Amino acid sequence: METCRRNVDLNGGIHLPNPHIATMEEDVLYHFALGTKSHDLKKMFGDVKFVCTGGSPKRMQSFAYLLVEELGHQLPAGQTLVNITKATDRYSMFKVGPVLSVSHGMGIPSISIMLHEIIKLLSHAGCQDVTFFRIGTSGGLGLTPGTVVITEQAVDALLKPSMEFAILGKKVTRPADLDRGLTNQLLDCAMADDHFQTVLGKTMCTDDFYEGQARLDGALCDYTEEDKMQFLREIYDKGVRNIEMECICFAAMLNQAGLKGAVVCATLLDRLKGDQVSTPHEIMSEWQQRPQKIVARYIRRQLGISSK
Numbered sequence: 001m002e003t004c005r006r007n008v009d010l011n012g013g014i015h016l017p018n019p020h021i022a023t024m025e026e027d028v029l030y031h032f033a034l035g036t037k038s039h040d041l042k043k044m045f046g047d048v049k050f051v052c053t054g055g056s057p058k059r060m061q062s063f064a065y066l067l068v069e070e071l072g073h074q075l076p077a078g079q080t081l082v083n084i085t086k087a088t089d090r091y092s093m094f095k096v097g098p099v100l101s102v103s104h105g106m107g108i109p110s111i112s113i114m115l116h117e118i119i120k121l122l123s124h125a126g127c128q129d130v131t132f133f134r135i136g137t138s139g140g141l142g143l144t145p146g147t148v149v150i151t152e153q154a155v156d157a158l159l160k161p162s163m164e165f166a167i168l169g170k171k172v173t174r175p176a177d178l179d180r181g182l183t184n185q186l187l188d189c190a191m192a193d194d195h196f197q198t199v200l201g202k203t204m205c206t207d208d209f210y211e212g213q214a215r216l217d218g219a220l221c222d223y224t225e226e227d228k229m230q231f232l233r234e235i236y237d238k239g240v241r242n243i244e245m246e247c248i249c250f251a252a253m254l255n256q257a258g259l260k261g262a263v264v265c266a267t268l269l270d271r272l273k274g275d276q277v278s279t280p281h282e283i284m285s286e287w288q289q290r291p292q293k294i295v296a297r298y299i300r301r302q303l304g305i306s307s308k
C-alpha cells in the first residue's frame with residue numbers, strides 16, 4: 001500500500017512544489033558546488049533512480065564502492081569513484097550507475113539543506129521515479145546491538161508523527177509518513193541467513209544526541225537515571241525501537257515533495273542498557289554495513305540483477 005502522495009511534472013519528472021524556481025534564470029546549488037548554468041545536470045544526473053544518504057561522507061563513499069561490486073558497475077581501468085561535490089567540503093556525493101550516494105551531515109538543519117538541493121538537482125536533471133533511502137546509525141531500544149531497524153513511522157522527540165517547521169515566524173506542521181509498500185519490500189530483502197536481525201519499528205528523531213536522547217553522559221544533565229529509564233521505557237511501550245537525528249525531516253520533506261523514501265538504520269547500542277557508544281570500531285563498521293546490504297539488495301532487485 002502506498003501512503004504518500006506522488007508528484008510528477010507534465011513530462012513525468014520530479015515536480016518542484018516551489019513555483020519560484022521556474023522563474024529563476026539560474027539555480028545555484030550552493031552546498032553541492034553545482035548549478036544549472038555551470039553544469040549539465042541532465043547529462044550528469046538524468047538517469048538517477050535511487051538516492052542513498054547517510055550522515056558520514058566516508059560511509060557514503062564506501063557504500064558507493066559496495067554498489068560498484070553489487071551492481072557489477074565497471075569503472076574505467078585504474079580509475080576510482082569521483083566525489084562530485086569535491087569543490088565544497090559540506091557534503092560528499094558519488095554516482096554509481098543510477099544510484100547517487102550522498103552524505104547529509106548530522107541533524108535536521110544539515111539534512112534539510114541537502115534534501116532541498118538534491119530534490120532541485122533531480123528535478124533540473126529531469127529524473128523520474130526516484131526512491132530515497134536514509135542509511136544510518138541509531139541507538140536501539142530493547143534490541144541486540146547491530147540489529148537493523150526499518151522505520152515504519154518517524155516520530156519527533158514529542159512522539160508526534162509530523163515535523164514542525166518555523167516558516168515566516170509561524171509554526172507549519174507537515175506529516176512525516178513513509179511509504180509502507182517500500183518499507184515492506186525492504187523488510188523482504190532481509191534474508192533468513194543474515195547473521196543479524198532486521199525489524200520494523202517507530203524511529204524517534206531528536207535535535208540532540210545527549211539530553212535530547214535521554215543520555216546521562218553529556219556535558220549537561222539535570223534529570224536522574226530513574227527519569228531517563230522511565231522515558232525510554234515509555235517510548236519503547238509506544239513502539240519506538242530506535243532513536244536518531246534526521247528521520248522526521250527526511251520523511252516530512254519527501255512527503256511534501258511527493259517522493260518516496262525509507263529509513264534503514266543499524267543500532268549501535270541498546271539504550272535500555274547504557275549511553276556510551278564504545279563498541280570497537282571494526283565491529284561498528286560491520287554493523288553500519290548491514291543497512292547498506294539491505295538497501296543494495298533492494299536496488300539489485302529493482303534493476304533485475306539476480307542475487308549472488
Ligand SMILES: O=P(O)(O)O[C@H]1O[C@H](CO)[C@@H](O)[C@H]1O
Pocket residue numbers: 054055056105106107135136137138209244245246265
Ligand atoms: O545515521 P547517521 O548518519 O550515522 O546519524 C546518526 O548519528 C549521528 C549521531 O552520532 C546523528 O546524525 C544520527 O542520526
Ligand SMILES: O=c1cc[nH]c(=O)[nH]1
Pocket residue numbers: 137138139140209213243244245268277
Ligand atoms: O545513540 C545513538 C547512536 C547513533 N546515533 C544517534 O543519534 N544515537
